[in-house]
Amino acid sequence: MPTSKAEEILEEIKTLLGDGCAARVERNSVLPEKIPSDGLIIIYDGDPGDPDLVLGGFGSAYYQHAIEVVVYMEEGDPAQRDQKFDALLLQIGAALESHADLDGLVAGLTYSRPEISIEPVIGGPAIKTGTIILIAEYETATPLS
Numbered sequence: 452m453p454t455s456k457a458e459e460i461l462e463e464i465k466t467l468l469g470d471g472c473a474a475r476v477e478r479n480s481v482l483p484e485k486i487p488s489d490g491l492i493i494i495y496d497g498d499p500g501d502p503d504l505v506l507g508g509f510g511s512a513y514y515q516h517a518i519e520v521v522v523y524m525e526e527g528d529p530a531q532r533d534q535k536f537d538a539l540l541l542q543i544g545a546a547l548e549s550h551a552d553l554d555g556l557v558a559g560l561t562y563s564r565p566e567i568s569i570e571p572v573i574g575g576p577a578i579k580t581g582t583i584i585l586i587a588e589y590e591t592a593t594p595l596s
Contacts, residue, residue, distance in 0.1 A: 473489040474489050491523040536581070564583075567579065
């Protein structure tokens with residue numbers, strides 16, 4: 452069954468991070484009750500934004516698709532949690548840099564440091580979370596392809 456370019460890109464990011472990171476990688480899932488000890492990465496579809504179209508609306512559509520990659524780390528000791536979280540960010544960065552064009556699917560892939568927060572959990576260790584916004588620039592034949 453054929454898939455859209457956006458779907459191909461999202462699946463490629465999931466595969467890339469799954470192969471390059473110790474954490475469990477999921478897509479569009481809800482936060483589980485327990486975070487795996489190596490962390491959790493959830494990729495959300497994000498916002499492709501409005502396409503740039505060729506004058507007249509015929510021909511290719513160009514996107515700067517903002518994809519959310521949310522990173523979770525749960526650990527009883529805050530210092531260990533911070534260290535494991537940072538190590539996971541390094542793994543994500545190395546995986547993304549190793550295939551910056553997602554094997555030809557995108558013209559460019561950019562990202563920045565995540566916005567980080569600490570989520571308290573009643574009766575359990577706090578969860579450190581960060582949202583990385585990946586910007587995938589790509590062209591499709593039509594807005595829905």
